[in-house]
Amino acid sequence: MSKCKCLLGKSKKLSSRSLQYVDHLLKQLLPGRCDFCLAPSTSSRSWCNACFKTLPWNNHACYQCAEPIPDNTYSLCGHCLKQLPAYDIARVGLRYEGEVALLIQRFKFNADPRAGVLLVDLMHASLQQLFPQELPQALVAVPRHPQRAKEFGFDQAQWLSQQLSKRMGIPCLAARRIRSTPTQRGLDRSARLRNVQDAFVVGVALPPHVAVVDDIMTTGASLEGLAKACRIAGASRVEAWAAARTPLALS
Numbered sequence: 001m002s003k004c005k006c007l008l009g010k011s012k013k014l015s016s017r018s019l020q021y022v023d024h025l026l027k028q029l030l031p032g033r034c035d036f037c038l039a040p041s042t043s044s045r046s047w048c049n050a051c052f053k054t055l056p057w058n059n060h061a062c063y064q065c066a067e068p069i070p071d072n073t074y075s076l077c078g079h080c081l082k083q084l085p086a087y088d089i090a091r092v093g094l095r096y097e098g099e100v101a102l103l104i105q106r107f108k109f110n111a112d113p114r115a116g117v118l119l120v121d122l123m124h125a126s127l128q129q130l131f132p133q134e135l136p137q138a139l140v141a142v143p144r145h146p147q148r149a150k151e152f153g154f155d156q157a158q159w160l161s162q163q164l165s166k167r168m169g170i171p172c173l174a175a176r177r178i179r180s181t182p183t184q185r186g187l188d189r190s191a192r193l194r195n196v197q198d199a200f201v202v203g204v205a206l207p208p209h210v211a212v213v214d215d216i217m218t219t220g221a222s223l224e225g226l227a228k229a230c231r232i233a234g235a236s237r238v239e240a241w242a243a244a245r246t247p248l249a250l251s
């Protein structure tokens, strides 16, 4: 599959902004169309009510780490019952399934700006629904290794974090990956945790309450690794935010 490396790429910010501006103008000219099914919509959002309702919401999930769990079961998953994660709570409104998986793949692998904006819209809406009360004082994205970011054409977690920062009025602070780690794909949970051990550093003093941000949360190992680095940098409460959580069978 050929990858578009320009639309959201750092070196082509103007291109990305221009496309988003055109997209904004089109939405003004053609209001009320759902981004999923293109049906007329009375909603002021980017989706119609029917599509919004049928999205794979992560409603039955572990209270601590947001891992999807079967209905009518414990509020904590098996992993959290054994050992709590390094972050205080995970806030992940959607499961990585169906339309949401397709949307994230368009965003991640094709650098599709419309998919990116829609993903931010959904993430923002789900965060507002889940936890409207006390917002973190800073967002810290899980940093991709520069080589990986180069392969994709942009750093997805950083881009999501920057967009949420603008929407929610929360400053976005940078972390660094201080050593290269093999891909997490195919590794089990404990191997993933070992893989990211001491991989991140936050070079600035953090406020007490922060959120670490990633695009997809699988076992949460990367978010855990960054959460530990945030605590070293001064944070006492760390939330883990992601656009979608992989279902139990894939984690």
Ligand SMILES: [Zn+2]
Residues within 6 Å of the ligand: 034, 035, 036, 037, 038, 039, 047, 048, 049, 050, 051, 052
């Ligand atoms: Zn629709």
Ligand SMILES: [Zn+2]
Residues within 6 Å of the ligand: 062, 063, 064, 065, 066, 067, 076, 077, 078, 079, 080, 081
């Ligand atoms: Zn859990």
